[in-house]
Amino acid sequence: MTQETSENVLSVRNLSVDYATERGSLSALRHVNVDVPKGSIVGVVGESGCGKSTLISSIIRLLADNANTPNGTIDFEGRDLLSLSQDEMRGIRGNRMSIVFQDPMSTLNPVISIGRQMIDIQHRSHKTKAEKRQRSIDMLTSVGIPDPTNRLDQFPHEFSGGMQQRISIAMALQAEPALLIADEPTTALDATLEVQIIHLLKSLQADIGCSILFISHHLGVIAELCDYVVVMYAGEVVEQGTVRDIFHHPAHPYTAMLLKCDPASISTKTRSLPTIKGEIPDLVTLPQGCVFKNRCDRVMQQCDSKVPMWREVKNAHFVSCHWNAP
Amino acid sequence: MSNILEVNNLRVRFRVMSALKARYKGVTDPFIDAVRDASFSIKEAETFTLVGESGSGKSTLALAVAGLLPTAEGTINFAGKEVTTMDRSQMQEYRRNISFIWQNPTGSLSPRQRVSALITEPYIVHGMRDRDLNAEAIRLLKMVGLSAHFADRYPHQLSGGQARRVGVARALALNPKLIIADEPTAGLDVSVQGEILNLLNRLQDDLGVSIFVITHNLNIVRHISNRTAIMYLGRFAEQGFTDDIFESPRHPYTLALLSANPKPNPDADMERIELKGEVPGLMNRPSGCEFHTRCPFSAENCTEVVPPQIDVSDQHTLTCHYPRQENNTLSP
Ligand SMILES: Nc1ncnc2c1ncn2[C@@H]1O[C@H](COP(=O)(O)OP(=O)(O)OP(=O)(O)O)[C@@H](O)[C@H]1O
Ligand SMILES: Nc1ncnc2c1ncn2[C@@H]1O[C@H](COP(=O)(O)OP(=O)(O)OP(=O)(O)O)[C@@H](O)[C@H]1O
Ligand SMILES: [Mg+2]
Ligand SMILES: [Mg+2]
Numbered sequence: 001m002t003q004e005t006s007e008n009v010l011s012v013r014n015l016s017v018d019y020a021t022e023r024g025s026l027s028a029l030r031h032v033n034v035d036v037p038k039g040s041i042v043g044v045v046g047e048s049g050c051g052k053s054t055l056i057s058s059i060i061r062l063l064a065d066n067a068n069t070p071n072g073t074i075d076f077e078g079r080d081l082l083s084l085s086q087d088e089m090r091g092i093r094g095n096r097m098s099i100v101f102q103d104p105m106s107t108l109n110p111v112i113s114i115g116r117q118m119i120d121i122q123h124r125s126h127k128t129k130a131e132k133r134q135r136s137i138d139m140l141t142s143v144g145i146p147d148p149t150n151r152l153d154q155f156p157h158e159f160s161g162g163m164q165q166r167i168s169i170a171m172a173l174q175a176e177p178a179l180l181i182a183d184e185p186t187t188a189l190d191a192t193l194e195v196q197i198i199h200l201l202k203s204l205q206a207d208i209g210c211s212i213l214f215i216s217h218h219l220g221v222i223a224e225l226c227d228y229v230v231v232m233y234a235g236e237v238v239e240q241g242t243v244r245d246i247f248h249h250p251a252h253p254y255t256a257m258l259l260k261c262d263p264a265s266i267s268t269k270t271r272s273l274p275t276i277k278g279e280i281p282d283l284v285t286l287p288q289g290c291v292f293k294n295r296c297d298r299v300m301q302q303c304d305s306k307v308p309m310w311r312e313v314k315n316a317h318f319v320s321c322h323w324n325a326p
Numbered sequence: 327m328s329n330i331l332e333v334n335n336l337r338v339r340f341r342v343m344s345a346l347k348a349r350y351k352g353v354t355d356p357f358i359d360a361v362r363d364a365s366f367s368i369k370e371a372e373t374f375t376l377v378g379e380s381g382s383g384k385s386t387l388a389l390a391v392a393g394l395l396p397t398a399e400g401t402i403n404f405a406g407k408e409v410t411t412m413d414r415s416q417m418q419e420y421r422r423n424i425s426f427i428w429q430n431p432t433g434s435l436s437p438r439q440r441v442s443a444l445i446t447e448p449y450i451v452h453g454m455r456d457r458d459l460n461a462e463a464i465r466l467l468k469m470v471g472l473s474a475h476f477a478d479r480y481p482h483q484l485s486g487g488q489a490r491r492v493g494v495a496r497a498l499a500l501n502p503k504l505i506i507a508d509e510p511t512a513g514l515d516v517s518v519q520g521e522i523l524n525l526l527n528r529l530q531d532d533l534g535v536s537i538f539v540i541t542h543n544l545n546i547v548r549h550i551s552n553r554t555a556i557m558y559l560g561r562f563a564e565q566g567f568t569d570d571i572f573e574s575p576r577h578p579y580t581l582a583l584l585s586a587n588p589k590p591n592p593d594a595d596m597e598r599i600e601l602k603g604e605v606p607g608l609m610n611r612p613s614g615c616e617f618h619t620r621c622p623f624s625a626e627n628c629t630e631v632v633p634p635q636i637d638v639s640d641q642h643t644l645t646c647h648y649p650r651q652e653n654n655t656l657s658p
Binding site for chain 1 (some may be wrong): 379515517524544566588658
């Protein structure tokens with residue numbers, strides 16, 4: 001991935017975020033670097049609870065109340081998002097930058113009809129009401145909602161989980177953003193729709209040249225959709241590279257194990273699926289040295305005390321691991 | 327093994343329009359059939375999986391089976407007792423024997439309760455306070471791979487996958503005979519997903535629990551389930567032993583679905599069976615075979631004649647005029 005900020009629509013540098021909890025400060029992100037090059041799709045994968053959603057909440061500046069003020073910088077189209085006021089952020093969200101969440105009901109208002117919501121979010125546009133209505137119908141059609149004209153009057157609960165998700169994708173795309181952030185947007189969809197959304201996102205990216213930051217646990221979707229992949233573990237980015245580097249030549253032991261655990265890669269039927277032994281470290285009392293050492297199959301003496309350096313294994317392929325380090 | 331659950335010709339309807347609006351719009355039937363004519367059974371210690379189109383009625387079917395939605399037609403028999411006609415106390419007894427894992431993990435957890443209270447709630451509901459609820463909470467958390475300190479958290483302090491695991495932990499509290507799990511591993515990384523599925527498999531081996539899983543994750547189905555049904559527009563398009571379905575899918579929709587599944591390899595060759603058109607609305611179901619508007623193999627009579635149910639092999643049935651040939655799945 002390019003480290004040249006001018007070519008990146010989004011560039012996260014040295015980002016750290018803590019949550020205040022009853023047990024003490026929970027360190028959800030530590031010194032995270034992520035780049036989203038212009039016009040590319042970057043996937044983020046990693047263990048449940050490793051900080052993917054926290055990363056996104058920091059970018060869109062909607063962190064939970066008990067989060068501290070993030071450290072680091074988040075450069076978006078030449079501005080540091082962390083230095084903007086909430087008012088300035090509101091001008092960016094839903095406009096230059098749109099978000100699709102894991103749970104569609106977090107974007108949809110349960111008591112307002114789909115049509116009203118889709119027209120309301122076009123409040124910045126100078127189109128007539130009829131044009132906005134037509135745009136809403138077109139967007140719903142493009143995400144595969146049947147009979148959109150009649151369904152505009154319906155409320156979110158009258159749609160299935162998968163349909164709700166496609167509606168929230170339609171709403172996010174309406175403003176033709178420079179960056180679309182998607183937190184597991186296809187988790188609730190069947191495989192045919194998932195592929196349809198992948199193709200939709202790809203063609204949108206080609207049409208309006210937007211970039212996409214895409215979180216998913218579905219490694220197949222990441223492989224098919226993304227140009228670059230960021231791998232996170234326990235609040236850190238442990239590896240990043242092109243999609244082929246990550247899938248064909250994983251450099252971090254965690255990445256390699258994650259790929260091996262995918263049941264899609266296991267051809268013989270088994271009642272005991274592979275897992276990564278051990279637990280993620282407690283983010284309140286972090287261990288010394290490497291965060292992955294207690295589960296690693298290549299652990300060495302220095303892993304115990306020394307935090308591995310972020311280094312380039314080959315062009316645009318980065319890892320933080322002592323293994324094979326010069 | 328005997329059947330723990332038998333569902334016959336189940337139909338679940340939703341009103342989608344007020345009577346007034348229906349008359350104004352000239353609609354004669356203001357209801358949709360979210361589930362139509364679904365029949366299946368689950369044996370003791372067996373896992374049955376339901377996959378299929380988004381919005382095809384999978385959650386509706388599961389909710390109806392759990393007694394959480396009224397049914398319009400058909401029967402649901404659990405361990406010899408009819409569920410659709412149960413009175414309140416019978417229903418309470420039934421609910422103690424089944425547990426339900428909701429599709430939406432955070433939304434189904436009450437936001438004001440701590441995790442410990444949430445996962446031990448089933449004991450309270452069923453008047454089983456005679457135990458150390460704290461110890462139970464920690465035991466259940468351990469089972470789903472969460473450490474004890476999660477007991478004090480509130481739902482909004484959990485990641486998506488952690489909330490999903492809390493939902494699973496709660497479902498395990500009462501040692502149910504049947505677990506109905508709507509997307510039990512959506513939003514989990516593949517390692518934690520493996521832990522949850524291994525746990526369910528172990529419970530099944532040790533306690534003989536039956537499991538009814540709904541999932542969009544086709545990669546797990548083959549590993550966890552004995553039998554599988556594929557749902558389209560509220561009906562079962564095909565059902566049979568999971569191995570048979572994956573080795574030789576016969577219904578064109580099954581084929582399209584299985585072939586769509588993205589592979590974890592950026593250079594994978596995808597031979598997809600593309601569906602045409604859009605998912606039809608439930609208000610205007612297509613004539614003949616209800617899949618014909620999307621089917622890449624549809625012929626003239628598919629548009630008019632309702633296809634028969636055919637048995638291709640032992641317990642492998644489908645509804646189609648032109649089932650695909652065995653092991654020759656890609657050519658018409
Ligand atoms: N408001 C909060 N207060 C305290 N801890 C929190 C809060 N929100 C998240 N966490 C914790 O921070 C860590 C990162 O959470 P986050 O939601 O970012 O994970 P994630 O990578 O998105 O996980 P998933 O894949 O399960 O969605 C987790 O351990 C989580 O329990
Ligand atoms: N309360 C309701 N009122 C009206 N229609 C409903 C209601 N609940 C569901 N529906 C409709 O019934 C159909 C089946 O919905 P259901 O949620 O069962 O689908 P599903 O197969 O679980 O989908 P998904 O895979 O997206 O979760 C959908 O068309 C949905 O819009
Ligand atoms: Mg998340
Ligand atoms: Mg559902």
